[in-house]
Amino acid sequence: xxxxxxxxxxxxxxxxxxxxxxxxxxxxxxxxxxxxxxxxxxxxxxxxxxxxxxxxxxxxxxxxxxxxxxxxxxxxxxxxxxxxxxxxxxxxxxxxxxxxxxxxxxxxxxxxxxxxxxxxxxxxxxxxxxxxxxxxxxxxxxxxxxxxxxxxxxxxxxxxxxxxxxxxxxxxxxxxxxxxxxxxxxxxxxxxxxxxxxxxxxxxxxxxxxxxxxxxxxxxxxxxxxxxxxxxxxxxxxxxxxxxxxxxxxxxxxxxxxxxxxxxxxxxxxxxxxxxxxxxxxxxxxxxxxxxxxxxxxxxxxxxxx
Amino acid sequence: xxxxxxxxxxxxxxxxxxxxxxxxxxxxxxxxxxxxxxxxxxxxxxxxxxxxxxxxxxxxxxxxxxxxxxxxxxxxxxxxxxxxxxxxxxxxxxxxxxxxxxxxxxxxxxxxxxxxxxxxxxxxxxxxxxxxxxxxxxxxxxxxxxxxxxxxxxxxxxxxxxxxxxxxxxxxxxxxxxxxxxxxxxxxxxxxxxxxxxxxxxxxxxxxxxxxxxx
Amino acid sequence: xxxxxxxxxxxxxxxxxxxxxxxxxxxxxxxxxxxxxxxxxxxxxxxxxxxxxxxxxxxxxxxxxxxxxxxxxxxxxxxxxxxxxxxxxxxxxxxxxxxxxxxxxxxxxxxxxxxxxxxxxxxxxxxxxxxxxxxxxxxxxxxxxxxxxxxxxxxxxxxxxxxxxxxxxxxxxxxxxxxxxxxxxxxxxxxxxxxxxxxxxxxxxxxxxxxxxxxxxxxxxxxxxxxxxxxxxxxxxxxxxxxxxxxxxxxxxxxxxxxxxxxxxxxxxxxxxxxxxxxxxxxxxxxxxxxxxxxxxxxxxxxxxxxxxxxxxxxxxxxxxxxxxxxxxxxxxxxxxxxxxxxxxxxxxxxxxxxxxxxxxxxxxxxxxxxxxxxxxxxxxxxxxxxxxxxxxxxxxxx
Numbered sequence: 001x002x003x004x005x006x007x008x009x010x011x012x013x014x015x016x017x018x019x020x021x022x023x024x025x026x027x028x029x030x031x032x033x034x035x036x037x038x039x040x041x042x043x044x045x046x047x048x049x050x051x052x053x054x055x056x057x058x059x060x061x062x063x064x065x066x067x068x069x070x071x072x073x074x075x076x077x078x079x080x081x082x083x084x085x086x087x088x089x090x091x092x093x094x095x096x097x098x099x100x101x102x103x104x105x106x107x108x109x110x111x112x113x114x115x116x117x118x119x120x121x122x123x124x125x126x127x128x129x130x131x132x133x134x135x136x137x138x139x140x141x142x143x144x145x146x147x148x149x150x151x152x153x154x155x156x157x158x159x160x161x162x163x164x165x166x167x168x169x170x171x172x173x174x175x176x177x178x179x180x181x182x183x184x185x186x187x188x189x190x191x192x193x194x195x196x197x198x199x200x201x202x203x204x205x206x207x208x209x210x211x212x213x214x215x216x217x218x219x220x221x222x223x224x225x226x227x228x229x230x231x232x233x234x235x236x237x238x239x240x241x242x243x244x245x246x247x248x249x250x251x252x253x254x255x256x257x258x259x260x261x262x263x264x265x266x267x268x269x270x271x272x273x274x275x276x277x278x279x280x281x282x283x284x285x286x287x288x289x290x291x292x293x294x295x296x297x298x299x300x301x302x303x304x305x306x
Numbered sequence: 307x308x309x310x311x312x313x314x315x316x317x318x319x320x321x322x323x324x325x326x327x328x329x330x331x332x333x334x335x336x337x338x339x340x341x342x343x344x345x346x347x348x349x350x351x352x353x354x355x356x357x358x359x360x361x362x363x364x365x366x367x368x369x370x371x372x373x374x375x376x377x378x379x380x381x382x383x384x385x386x387x388x389x390x391x392x393x394x395x396x397x398x399x400x401x402x403x404x405x406x407x408x409x410x411x412x413x414x415x416x417x418x419x420x421x422x423x424x425x426x427x428x429x430x431x432x433x434x435x436x437x438x439x440x441x442x443x444x445x446x447x448x449x450x451x452x453x454x455x456x457x458x459x460x461x462x463x464x465x466x467x468x469x470x471x472x473x474x475x476x477x478x479x480x481x482x483x484x485x486x487x488x489x490x491x492x493x494x495x496x497x498x499x500x501x502x503x504x505x506x507x508x509x510x511x512x513x514x515x516x517x518x519x520x521x
Numbered sequence: 522x523x524x525x526x527x528x529x530x531x532x533x534x535x536x537x538x539x540x541x542x543x544x545x546x547x548x549x550x551x552x553x554x555x556x557x558x559x560x561x562x563x564x565x566x567x568x569x570x571x572x573x574x575x576x577x578x579x580x581x582x583x584x585x586x587x588x589x590x591x592x593x594x595x596x597x598x599x600x601x602x603x604x605x606x607x608x609x610x611x612x613x614x615x616x617x618x619x620x621x622x623x624x625x626x627x628x629x630x631x632x633x634x635x636x637x638x639x640x641x642x643x644x645x646x647x648x649x650x651x652x653x654x655x656x657x658x659x660x661x662x663x664x665x666x667x668x669x670x671x672x673x674x675x676x677x678x679x680x681x682x683x684x685x686x687x688x689x690x691x692x693x694x695x696x697x698x699x700x701x702x703x704x705x706x707x708x709x710x711x712x713x714x715x716x717x718x719x720x721x722x723x724x725x726x727x728x729x730x731x732x733x734x735x736x737x738x739x740x741x742x743x744x745x746x747x748x749x750x751x752x753x754x755x756x757x758x759x760x761x762x763x764x765x766x767x768x769x770x771x772x773x774x775x776x777x778x779x780x781x782x783x784x785x786x787x788x789x790x791x792x793x794x795x796x797x798x799x800x801x802x803x804x805x806x807x808x809x810x811x812x813x814x815x816x817x818x819x820x821x822x823x824x825x826x827x828x829x830x831x832x833x834x835x836x837x838x839x840x841x842x843x844x845x846x847x848x849x850x851x852x853x854x855x856x857x858x859x860x861x862x863x864x865x866x867x868x869x870x871x872x873x874x875x876x877x878x879x880x881x882x883x884x885x886x887x888x889x890x891x892x893x894x895x896x897x898x899x900x901x902x903x904x905x906x907x908x909x910x911x912x913x914x915x916x917x918x919x920x
Contacts, residue, residue, distance in 0.1 A: 041400060042327060053315050057399055061426035084357055086333040086395040090318035091397065093355045137360050140395050141331060142314045232422075368669055369676040380869070386690040407647055407683065459647050464684075470889075479894050482887035486683035487811075489881050490903050494896075
């Protein structure tokens with residue numbers, strides 16, 4: 001059992017009191033998502049996401065394997081989310097059975113894999129015989145809340161960034177062309193799901209069952225670690241740019257007003273839109289950087305041959 | 307070499323280390339309370355966890371952890387903290403070599419990163435340890451810098467050397483891990499070449515610490 | 522034997538018999554033995570344990586002849602029983618066949634000028650070589666998950682074997698023959714390298730490629746100390762005894778196709794060939810001689826002058842005056858073939874060398890956690906390892 005982080009009574013009172021007065025510790029408004037910093041690594045499909053102090057790294061790897069027998073036309077796609085003591089003392093090495101960890105990995109799994117964000121039929125090489133297996137390795141580096149949101153962005157960024165090596169099927173054999181030889185192929189991404197997490201606080205001492213106008217519940221977006229420790233309810237909605245709800249997850253906690261759900265989805269949509277645009281923009285910039293390099297190379301070759 | 311210590315906030319010490327295409331983050335937490343089975347009655351226990359850039363940890367990572375442990379154990383002032391634990395976690399971000407064939411670049415990077423993270427954490431150390439990788443190619447040339455995956459693949463022999471740093475210079479050999487085809491002369495040549503590499507790394511690391519402290 | 526607490530005046534001296542002292546203070550017990558010039562096992566400093574090797578007994582020749590096995594069944598291809606001191610190491614090599622389905626562009630070239638490749642077999646490119654997959658099991662009389670030691674030893678064996686370039690990928694290629702039924706009903710197996718009926722083997726050459734994979738199961742019984750050397754040496758002997766069966770395909774199965782229907786669409790799926798192993802024909806696994814090597818480990822330990830038995834009587838009086846004196850030069854001794862709990866836990870500096878009989882090394886690992894490793898000690902251990910390697914080579918030739 002890993003150490004739980006403890007928060008002192010005075011600090012927790014301070015944070016809650018501040019929330020009552022519409023303040024957050026990091027000076028954000030309640031509906032403000034932290035700025036997302038996207039850094040691409042040297043290799044394709046290597047992305048580091050920073051949201052405030054939260055850092056999540058995602059790396060895509062691929063291999064050729066046999067498809068499942070009952071799904072001969074589909075490739076394989078895994079997301080591995082294992083936490084280590086690096087992210088904070090609440091995580092234990094080699095033990096990912098904690099409630100939080102299971103919840104995080106399940107939400108990401110549902111948001112990305114089960115929503116069909118990656119075109120797995122496009123990973124098929126020879127039906128029933130050979131297919132690509134794509135693996136998203138999510139590494140939690142530093143935890144300051146919002147792991148679900150950050151990892152979802154990280155996985156999607158990495159998938160968009162990754163390109164698998166080109167292949168040629170020659171009869172029974174598959175030739176994998178090295179990246180230097182042939183331009184690698186990007187993965188087929190069907191939509192970009194973005195998770196937004198809402199945290200609920202009940203500033204009154206007693207449980208408030210009557211929902212309505214007089215409700216004094218506080219809803220904040222993208223809680224930091226300390227806020228996460230104090231929250232009483234949590235809701236994660238996953239949307240994409242097409243205004244589709246991909247997933248709604250509310251596992252117990254403070255009961256919420258049904259209408260708040262609609263409101264939350266609206267708020268989440270505008271966040272989804274900005275983040276999606278940011279991701280696409282940064283991917284484009286990075287692609288151009290890499291392309292510029294190959295453009296120079298190709299022009300040199302043209303001169304040599306002429 | 308690129309070093310950034312204090313990279314993470316939830317641990318006592320951390321270091322983002324990159325050398326050529328190998329990139330690793332290390333974190334150190336300690337001294338903390340150990341689990342009962344880890345506790346040593348007279349000294350500081352060490353727990354090392356290494357996670358690969360892709361896939362799940364295998365015997366390869368266990369072996370690397372063991373090699374890192376043999377280097378870290380002698381440099382820690384471990385009798386100062388009986389019944390305590392020092393937890394070291396390493397996360398590879400980019401291996402820079404074909405993982406199924408080699409671990410030499412990662413090993414050297416992990417050791418250096420761990421030592422720098424230990425310095426960052428303030429866990430008392432007796433000495434520093436600095437690692438380097440050396441390749442002898444098929445023409446018997448010693449390659450001691452900018453080692454790429456291709457150079458590794460065409461090696462005649464490949465060596466990882468770790469020196470203990472005492473009074474600002476390499477003193478004792480802590481680890482030498484060599485594979486391939488080589489003889490006694492090669493060993494001595496490699497030890498010599500690595501010593502100057504280690505001096506260089508030590509110098510740049512000290513400069514980094516100095517600039518960090520003066521800020 | 523001697524008093525343990527002779528320096529503490531207040532406490533009454535307690536004495537222990539040697540075997541108890543070895544348990545409660547292995548360090549002191551070891552130092553006292555060393556000061557007398559021999560080790561607790563009564564070996565000399567540079568003396569190895571005796572090794573006996575038996576490589577032929579376990580090979581499953583009989584079973585091989587009785588039944589034709591399909592590629593899924595493992596069978597023992599080579600084995601070795603090695604006894605070093607009180608420790609038994611039993612190695613079986615088993616194998617399987619896998620399909621090489623992906624090819625890099627290099628492999629295509631290889632097909633076209635395979636002969637050229639043979640000339641350049643000295644190619645140092647590591648990707649042309651392969652290893653076996655060892656599983657080390659140290660039996661301790663209880664079940665459970667594998668220990669770190671087992672995993673580390675297995676991985677070290679794998680790495681060292683790969684980097685010693687003893688096994689080429691090409692040597693594990695399966696070159697299957699074809700089993701045909703002649704007009705008169707008799708069944709015959711033709712291999713591509715036989716001159717007769719060349720046209721048949723040529724026409725039937727399968728489009729797929731297969732390779733053998735070798736697994737080594739190494740069991741250690743009665744562990745008394747570090748096991749790596751014994752495992753490596755045993756693996757080396759076992760590999761030299763490996764005989765790979767020849768494989769063939771039934772002519773009826775050389776080009777079998779099956780249609781698989783899924784979700785209403787049709788797709789043609791190749792059925793796997795029925796690759797069988799020949800019960801009679803087998804050949805020795807080709808090993809590159811250059812890679813054959815043997816491992817030995819040396820420990821370095823500083824002699825503790827205070828544990829010196831010969832000085833014991835005078836120690837009490839000199840206790841105070843000693844501090845004023847100049848420090849004695851530390852004497853480091855080299856112990857060959859570390860064994861026993863005391864040596865294993867107290868010796869922090871070790872040198873492990875895997876040496877070919879010609880004096881070149883395949884693997885060297887130095888751990889310098891304790892005594893300082895000087896050049897002289899390194900050279901001494903190198904000389905010993907060469908000697909040991911040629912001794913073991915001789916032994917393997919005798920068998």
